[in-house]
Amino acid sequence: MRVRAEQTQESAENHSKRLEVSVEGAQPQQAGALTGYLPHKSDVVRDLFDRIAVRYDRANTMMTAGMDELWRVAAADQLHVADDARLLDLCCGTGGLSRVMARKVPEGSVDAVDFSSKMLDVARARPGPRNIEWHQADVLALPFEDATFDGAAMGFSMRNIVDIGACLREVARVLKPGATFVNLEISKPPNALWRRLFYFYFYNVLPLIGGAAGGDAAAYRYLPQSLVSFPDADALAALFQADKFAHVRYVRLMGGIVAMHIGTTDRAPNGRSIAPGKDLLA
DSSP: OOOOTTOOHHHHHHHHHHHOOOSTTOOOOOTTOOTTOOTTHHHHHHHHHHHHTTTHHHHHHHHHTTHHHHHHHHHHTTOOOOTTOEEEEESOTTSHHHHHHHHHOTTSEEEEEESOHHHHHHHHHSOOOSOEEEEEOOTTSOSSOTTOEEEEEEESOGGGOSOHHHHHHHHHHHEEEEEEEEEEEEOOOSSHHHHHHHHHIIIIIHHHHHHHHHSOHHHHHHHHHTTTTSOOHHHHHHHHHHTTEEEEEEEEEGGGTEEEEEEEESSOTTSOOOOOOOOOOO
């Protein structure tokens, strides 16, 4: 169901408030479970991103002190592909990761997918490489044939996906055998003290900064809450392994505030199966 263009700001804010969850009272969730998500979550999330699209980049820079750009470069560096490779950026937003990936394949191309038309409008208007094709589509039903891409990435969007397992299977479907998918996402630090400090910032300070910089307080109240029911790094790695990725590892950045999961599809480029594994960097 598409969000109606005439939906008012007030009704959209009410939607986002309905999705907010009390962090103190949150119960552990099984990785990938849909519990905690209300019906039509995808429509609400699409509306939120449409509303914050114009000021999204500025808000991200302020909330992360510019680190988000470095994290995107680190994610793209995990895609070891030829200059003429075809890559896929999922939930591309305003195209920050798409542009980094496009520079990695100067003789190839990047297909960038997002379900927010306003985000794509901003992405198309940004200067950058010309080897990017923008698509409005749902990552749970990608408009591409099987085994199309040499690599794929997603930046800071997986926690907004309604069905993580279905998303991973769909990504694996469009990747060539042995291709890599890199997922960059906010995570849950393993150190109790660091986690407590991060949660204070993430759930209390970040919404204020995001609301001021992004111009939509309701949206930036919802977005941090999307981490509550999201799997931790180990559980997300298990989902990768359960959903078509044979070799899985992850790297913790900033003490686990961000996790970068790297999964390779069923068979390695040399034709041999490769055992699952995990690399940690505190």
